[in-house]
Amino acid sequence: MHRSQQVEHLGTSISPATWLVAAGRPTDPGEPLNVPLVPASNFILGSARAYSRDDATPAWEAFETVVGGLEGGTAVAFASGMAAAAALIGALGVGASIVLPTDCYAGVVGLVEQGVARRGWTCRRLPVIDTQAWITHALNADLVWLESPTNPLLDIADLPRICAAPRKPGSLLVVDNTIATPLNQSPLAMGADAVMHSATKYMGGHSDLLGGVAIARTASLAHELRRARELYGGTPGTLEMFLALRGLRTMSLRVAASQASALTIAKRLSEHRQVHSVRYPGLTSHPAHTLASTFMRGYSGVVTFEVKGDAPRADAVCRTLRIVRHATSLGAVESTLERRAAVPGQEHLPAGLLRMSVGCEDVEDIWRDLEQALNSSHL
Numbered sequence: 001m002h003r004s005q006q007v008e009h010l011g012t013s014i015s016p017a018t019w020l021v022a023a024g025r026p027t028d029p030g031e032p033l034n035v036p037l038v039p040a041s042n043f044i045l046g047s048a049r050a051y052s053r054d055d056a057t058p059a060w061e062a063f064e065t066v067v068g069g070l071e072g073g074t075a076v077a078f079a080s081g082m083a084a085a086a087a088l089i090g091a092l093g094v095g096a097s098i099v100l101p102t103d104c105y106a107g108v109v110g111l112v113e114q115g116v117a118r119r120g121w122t123c124r125r126l127p128v129i130d131t132q133a134w135i136t137h138a139l140n141a142d143l144v145w146l147e148s149p150t151n152p153l154l155d156i157a158d159l160p161r162i163c164a165a166p167r168k169p170g171s172l173l174v175v176d177n178t179i180a181t182p183l184n185q186s187p188l189a190m191g192a193d194a195v196m197h198s199a200t201k202y203m204g205g206h207s208d209l210l211g212g213v214a215i216a217r218t219a220s221l222a223h224e225l226r227r228a229r230e231l232y233g234g235t236p237g238t239l240e241m242f243l244a245l246r247g248l249r250t251m252s253l254r255v256a257a258s259q260a261s262a263l264t265i266a267k268r269l270s271e272h273r274q275v276h277s278v279r280y281p282g283l284t285s286h287p288a289h290t291l292a293s294t295f296m297r298g299y300s301g302v303v304t305f306e307v308k309g310d311a312p313r314a315d316a317v318c319r320t321l322r323i324v325r326h327a328t329s330l331g332a333v334e335s336t337l338e339r340r341a342a343v344p345g346q347e348h349l350p351a352g353l354l355r356m357s358v359g360c361e362d363v364e365d366i367w368r369d370l371e372q373a374l375n376s377s378h379l
């Protein structure tokens, strides 16, 4: 049930790939095909637009239309993924209780830790694979924050069961859908209250912008998110939204290419003598592959693997690459790779763990580059 995805457009049902290309465009004769870039802080008074911290510029409005249609809710765009997360988390009152994954994006953890220190919040960290624990704790939590696949360990939560389980009245269940993308799973349809994305990743897709978006299931939550954007000023930039909208037009092609190559790379890494272990939900050896296949339509382009020889070898691999770039972040046309334990705050991860974001280069070129780096990075 969760695996099919169609979007309603002008009275017909179309595929997400078509929606991404066709939605949110001008329609009147003489208008440009693409939403124009309108750099404006303020508008001549007398219409719905007055000041662009509060009121959408055209590209931002179109971006929200396209993302909202794809996720099946009302999208509210932000200046970054963290600005979207802060709008969802920052609304919690004094003494709120929160559940976070043990493997969770570090910025979200940092934000919640501030609330624990300054606002008397309590936070429980649970492994996403422990479905029963999530169901139990959701009964008393004010905020249930899920990530699946998790970053960087790529664990899978049983989203259909956790999102449909009863929870505390007035609470929020949010899914960070950044790694999966809306093309691969639809948490709102499973019962989540909101979904968020770092649009910096697959939506933008070219490592040239920061953006974020929260998608609400109800109009009242969307209203609250817009109000938080106005008050805290996490408004997206016009140029960034223009670029993010352009990124969305090709997202379906990029994600399809990245995840097809990621599966090939993950399989070959699994057989490489310098590789200790590989995590990719598309591999049948992933402990939650069967579960993921019941509700995911694809497994994204992120592959995490551990090399033998720990940090020294992993660092040597990063230095020896020629096509894959040694860089943080994920979801772009360029393949990137990073030793995650080298990132401040991530020292708890295995020293030799590399997170790779497989991009849109030819898969044989990506593999040859990775193979030469693994083979030549002798200590």
Ligand SMILES: Cc1ncc(COP(=O)(O)O)c(C=O)c1O
Residues within 6 Å of the ligand: 080, 081, 082, 083, 105, 107, 147, 151, 176, 178, 179, 197, 198, 199, 200, 210, 211, 212, 329
């Ligand atoms: C899973 C995930 N969520 C949220 C964020 C935060 O997004 P941004 O960097 O756009 O603020 C990131 C960024 O790396 C991420 O990977």
